[in-house]
Amino acid sequence: MRYDVDTATLRDDVASMTEAVLRVQGLGVAGELEPIAGALPGARVAPGLREISALWDARLSATRRELQQLGRSLEAAADAYDAVDDRVRDSVGRSSGASR
Numbered sequence: 001m002r003y004d005v006d007t008a009t010l011r012d013d014v015a016s017m018t019e020a021v022l023r024v025q026g027l028g029v030a031g032e033l034e035p036i037a038g039a040l041p042g043a044r045v046a047p048g049l050r051e052i053s054a055l056w057d058a059r060l061s062a063t064r065r066e067l068q069q070l071g072r073s074l075e076a077a078a079d080a081y082d083a084v085d086d087r088v089r090d091s092v093g094r095s096s097g098a099s100r
Contacts, residue, residue, distance in 0.1 A: 010078035017071030024064045029056035 030053040037046045 005077075005081045007078040007081050010074050010081075014071045014074045014078070017067050017074065021064050021067045021071070024060055024067065027060055029053050029060070 030050075033049045033053050037043075037049050040046065
């Protein structure tokens, strides 16, 4: 059985994770909820909106950290696969050169 790992694709996925992190960083729930709170001044909904905003900010922050960790893991996997391929190539090259 043979498995091939395309490390270039893994590295492309790292770039995708980086892009996703930037997009998540750009999300702001508080700004989207402000018009609702402004439309209902003095209403009991305003504190709830702040709480919802804080919960979303915490979730988005956690998502950003998870995406960053996934990107680091993909990068480490690509590096490890490339290192193994390089060692095998070097080993095969030495053994085929020694037998000549």
